[in-house]
Amino acid sequence: MAVEASAKPFLNDLDEDDDAPLIFRRSGNSSSKQNQVNQEVKKPSSSSQNSNGQSTNAQRGKATVPSFKAPAEKSPIGSPKASSSSCKVATVKSPVTNSKASSSANVQPKQTLKPNASGVVKEEINSVKIETKSNVDDEDSEDEKPLNSRIKGISNSANKGASEPAPVKGEDSDDDKPLSARYSVKPTSGSLSGKPNVSIEKKSLASKTQTNGSTVKVKQQSSSVVPAKRPMNKADSSDQSSSKKLKLSDASASAKVKQVTVKPVAKADDDDHLPISQRMKKSVASTSKSSPAKQKAKKVVSSSLKKINKKKMKNSKYSKSSKMMPSATDGQKKWTTLVHSGVIFPPPYQPHGIKILYKGKPVDLTPEQEEVATMFAVMKDTDYMQKPKFLENFWADWRKLLGKNHVIQKLEDCDFTPIYDWHQQEKEKKKQMTAAEKKALKEEKLKQEEKYMWAVVDGVKEKVGNFRVEPPGLFRGRGEHPKMGKLKKRIYPSDITINIGKDAPIPECPIPGERWKEIKHDNTVTWLAFWNDPINPKEFKYVFLAASSSLKGQSDREKYEKARKLKDYIDNIRAAYTKDFTSKDVTKKQIAVATYLIDKLALRAGNEKDEDEADTVGCCTLKVENVECISPNMLKFDFLGKDSIRYVNTVEVELPVYKAIGQFQTSKKPNDDLFDLLDTTKLNTHLKELMPGLTAKVFRTYNASFTLDEMLFKETEDGDVAEKVVVYQQANKQVAIICNHQRTVSRSHESQMSKLSEKIEELKGVLKELKTDLDRAKKGKPPLKDANGKQKRNLSPEAIEKKIASTNQKIEKMEINMRTKEDMKTVALGTSKINYCDPRITVAWCKRHDVPIEKIFNKSLLAKFAWAMDVDPQFRF
DNA sequence: GACCCGACTTGACGCCAGGCCG
DNA sequence: CGGCCTGGCGTCAAGTCGGGTC
Numbered sequence: 001m002a003v004e005a006s007a008k009p010f011l012n013d014l015d016e017d018d019d020a021p022l023i024f025r026r027s028g029n030s031s032s033k034q035n036q037v038n039q040e041v042k043k044p045s046s047s048s049q050n051s052n053g054q055s056t057n058a059q060r061g062k063a064t065v066p067s068f069k070a071p072a073e074k075s076p077i078g079s080p081k082a083s084s085s086s087c088k089v090a091t092v093k094s095p096v097t098n099s100k101a102s103s104s105a106n107v108q109p110k111q112t113l114k115p116n117a118s119g120v121v122k123e124e125i126n127s128v129k130i131e132t133k134s135n136v137d138d139e140d141s142e143d144e145k146p147l148n149s150r151i152k153g154i155s156n157s158a159n160k161g162a163s164e165p166a167p168v169k170g171e172d173s174d175d176d177k178p179l180s181a182r183y184s185v186k187p188t189s190g191s192l193s194g195k196p197n198v199s200i201e202k203k204s205l206a207s208k209t210q211t212n213g214s215t216v217k218v219k220q221q222s223s224s225v226v227p228a229k230r231p232m233n234k235a236d237s238s239d240q241s242s243s244k245k246l247k248l249s250d251a252s253a254s255a256k257v258k259q260v261t262v263k264p265v266a267k268a269d270d271d272d273h274l275p276i277s278q279r280m281k282k283s284v285a286s287t288s289k290s291s292p293a294k295q296k297a298k299k300v301v302s303s304s305l306k307k308i309n310k311k312k313m314k315n316s317k318y319s320k321s322s323k324m325m326p327s328a329t330d331g332q333k334k335w336t337t338l339v340h341s342g343v344i345f346p347p348p349y350q351p352h353g354i355k356i357l358y359k360g361k362p363v364d365l366t367p368e369q370e371e372v373a374t375m376f377a378v379m380k381d382t383d384y385m386q387k388p389k390f391l392e393n394f395w396a397d398w399r400k401l402l403g404k405n406h407v408i409q410k411l412e413d414c415d416f417t418p419i420y421d422w423h424q425q426e427k428e429k430k431k432q433m434t435a436a437e438k439k440a441l442k443e444e445k446l447k448q449e450e451k452y453m454w455a456v457v458d459g460v461k462e463k464v465g466n467f468r469v470e471p472p473g474l475f476r477g478r479g480e481h482p483k484m485g486k487l488k489k490r491i492y493p494s495d496i497t498i499n500i501g502k503d504a505p506i507p508e509c510p511i512p513g514e515r516w517k518e519i520k521h522d523n524t525v526t527w528l529a530f531w532n533d534p535i536n537p538k539e540f541k542y543v544f545l546a547a548s549s550s551l552k553g554q555s556d557r558e559k560y561e562k563a564r565k566l567k568d569y570i571d572n573i574r575a576a577y578t579k580d581f582t583s584k585d586v587t588k589k590q591i592a593v594a595t596y597l598i599d600k601l602a603l604r605a606g607n608e609k610d611e612d613e614a615d616t617v618g619c620c621t622l623k624v625e626n627v628e629c630i631s632p633n634m635l636k637f638d639f640l641g642k643d644s645i646r647y648v649n650t651v652e653v654e655l656p657v658y659k660a661i662g663q664f665q666t667s668k669k670p671n672d673d674l675f676d677l678l679d680t681t682k683l684n685t686h687l688k689e690l691m692p693g694l695t696a697k698v699f700r701t702y703n704a705s706f707t708l709d710e711m712l713f714k715e716t717e718d719g720d721v722a723e724k725v726v727v728y729q730q731a732n733k734q735v736a737i738i739c740n741h742q743r744t745v746s747r748s749h750e751s752q753m754s755k756l757s758e759k760i761e762e763l764k765g766v767l768k769e770l771k772t773d774l775d776r777a778k779k780g781k782p783p784l785k786d787a788n789g790k791q792k793r794n795l796s797p798e799a800i801e802k803k804i805a806s807t808n809q810k811i812e813k814m815e816i817n818m819r820t821k822e823d824m825k826t827v828a829l830g831t832s833k834i835n836y837c838d839p840r841i842t843v844a845w846c847k848r849h850d851v852p853i854e855k856i857f858n859k860s861l862l863a864k865f866a867w868a869m870d871v872d873p874q875f876r877f
Numbered sequence: 878g879a880c881c882c883g884a885c886t887t888g889a890c891g892c893c894a895g896g897c898c899g
Numbered sequence: 900c901g902g903c904c905t906g907g908c909g910t911c912a913a914g915t916c917g918g919g920t921c
Contacts, residue, residue, distance in 0.1 A: 470911065478889080478912065525884065533912095540883070541911080555885085604887095605915065618914080642914055643889060681878085684916070697886085697915060743889070748904080828889075830906095835887055858907060 340455035342507030393485035479644025548863035581656035605696035625670035704836035
């Protein structure tokens with residue numbers, strides 16, 4: 001399948017002067033493989049556990065190996081899995097099974113990925129996740145591919161879109177066009193839709209252009225037209241034909257190019273670009289706030305908002321939190337008065353007295369030793385049990401507690417099954433509680449926590465985010481984290497620093513006889529409390545206000561405003577980096593190529609990492625082995641990014657970029673830095689010269705929001721709400737793909753799919769029978785007997801035809817459902833919605849199209865985005 | 878300019894409740 | 900009406916990036 005996306009841009013005259021336009025053309029298709037990400041593979045799941053080891057979940061994989069031995073005698077409840085074997089702990093040294101084994105063993109759907117030949121992923125092997133996938137290259141299935149690759153076709157479109165290609169005008173090749181016209185950049189990313197149908201390209205420029213913000217203020221920022229486009233993503237699909245080119249014609253852009261610096265592209269009144277209808281709307285909107293459209297729109301959101309606000313205010317003597325906060329201009333000050341109750345601690349450990357077996361005999365443990373043993377025991381079903389590093393680190397820390405001379409000398413001779421079984425029983429008991437009991441428990445907890453849930457900031461009652469101190473447990477690092485399995489010790493009040501207003505009462509320490517480490521009154525920061533991370537003492541764990549707070553909302557808004565501002569600069573920035581692709585100054589060249597990758601592929605900046613962290617990379621830390629040059633101008637990326645999520649993507653790039661990468665790789669070892677002269681500080685310093693406040697991550701926000709806005713604008717058609725919601729989801733999906741937001745395939749995915757296909761088969765059987773009956777009915781014969789030999793009712797041919805039609809519909813519906821499910825099984829929509837898509841785009845779209853905002857944002861998001869609810873319906877990113 | 882510290886955002890995942898469907 | 904699925908929510912790990920220091 002294809003999926004490939006490659007968009008390929010070409011650049012024409014590269015070297016030329018500044019004015020040279022870059023053109024991205026789409027190539028026919030590139031075929032490449034794609035990226036994949038693997039999905040499933042991902043993480044071992046970890047279960048969470050609470051302090052007492054109540055953790056939960058089982059993981060998906062069963063551990064084959066190790067750790068627990070089964071005590072033959074008792075295996076009471078045991079989880080089914082457990083039953084199968086007892087697991088004994090594998091010794092550290094002998095990793096027993098290796099991951100492969102485990103993976104194979106696993107039930108889970110996850111498949112392993114295999115690294116490709118290129119060996120890019122170096123370590124992949126280790127990580128379970130990775131392995132799963134099998135050859136990437138070969139596979140066709142999209143699942144395996146990285147999200148981006150799935151975008152298929154899009155690429156071009158994307159690009160185009162992004163660049164705003166001007167469809168309008170020209171369609172054809174850029175070559176003919178004047179430079180300036182060609183100049184557009186292409187965006188890259190664009191992946192848009194997974195579905196090909198949605199082609200963006202077709203739309204006219206005009207439609208693509210954005211209007212600018214509705215409000216006057218906003219207006220300034222937005223500039224005009226700039227078609228900024230998104231990057232494209234990769235591939236283009238074949239479907240899209242190659243024909244279109246995107247180009248932007250922005251004269252201004254070309255002009256500006258020269259000044260490498262900043263300046264936004266022309267703003268002008270951009271109405272010119274807008275379609276007339278839009279302009280009209282715009283003017284109306286901007287002039288009067290109460291334009292009908294707006295009012296209506298308001299309604300769309302108002303009710304839910306009201307509810308939320310009401311709630312917030314209810315029972316509160318504090319003023320309501322304003323959606324708009326004053327901007328943080330006044331220096332660094334984040335608040336004037338701050339009152340809160342501190343943090344709440346997990347309950348102390350309650351020993352259960354269940355003994356583990358050592359060489360088959362029960363062993364007495366002190367409560368402290370037992371607590372840690374319990375943390376380990378309850379993780380039996382997780383993939384961590386197969387990881388030698390996890391076992392090694394756990395054993396090192398546990399052994400410290402046991403003492404050198406303890407009876408227990410080897411982890412592999414320990415059998416934790418009794419504790420595991422006890423834990424399963426406890427879980428079961430909890431499950432069996434009646435609804436009333438559960439409710440009572442919940443209320444009790446709420447009562448205890450109530451006071452910690454709120455803070456009063458400048459007179460406004462605001463929700464606190466994570467007021468619960470993290471319980472002790474075993475560290476669950478992602479990927480191949482060197483510290484996985486280490487004991488994350490319990491945090492006490494004496495570890496905690498509280499930050500509170502000078503005149504506010506100091507929160508009472510919840511543990512009698514103990515006291516806080518320190519009390520601060522620092523109003524230049526937003527944290528309410530912090531403690532040092534027990535795993536990495538130089539790091540901190542902070543307690544912040546919840547996402548719904550004004551403080552967070554304000555910074556969220558600022559983030560999106562900055563991204564919007566990038567729109568005004570993007571053409572120049574793209575022109576500038578394009579020019580530098582061929583710079584003789586290698587540092588400049590590296591900066592240019594890195595910026596291009598960040599813009600086009602939405603890569604993260606890639607800070608340096610310590611030895612004691614998982615080995616993952618971002619743009620600036622890419623290794624030579626992470627990028628493979630495929631002639632004539634494709635690049636195949638394969639690396640582990642944040643959270644050890646694999647990024648695999650093959651993209652067509654401008655020839656100068658291709659050549660530059662080849663040059664950067666020359667005479668380096670696979671593990672050397674591709675961008676050896678670069679780091680995130682240098683990169684960001686450079687970006688700031690192009691636009692105030694610009695950093696690498698702004699490109700992600702920009703490309704994500706831009707894509708959402710474009711897709712919603714272009715793809716929304718008349719229809720019912722459900723249809724519009726689907727359009728939204730598709731747009732959201734594209735954004736998720738661009739950002740490579742993946743999720744593991746749900747454990748029941750396979751079975752769900754097979755159930756669905758069984759049903760479809762069944763319906764098809766019914767259909768066949770109906771057809772037979774129809775033939776017979778037409779000839780005046782009675783229907784055949786049914787499967788049970790019973791005579792069926794005699795129906796008229798018309799009635800049978802009706803039945804056939806409805807059955808066909810059912811089948812179709814199920815097939816669509818199945819496809820969507822399969823399609824989305826590895827794509828996580830939530831992250832982009834929460835962090836990358838400017839909520840104003842969504843709210844304005846809902847208002848314009850009469851879609852109740854609740855269909856898109858849940859309660860939490862409505863609260864988090866309260867600041868965006870009164871946006872003008874004509875708002876465009 | 879290399880570190881390091883510090884603050885804050887981003888991100889995947891687990892659990893649970895509530896809704897859906899047969 | 901009971902089991903299954905999904906979405907909401909919380910958790911906590913893992914990024915980004917600015918600023919200060921030497």
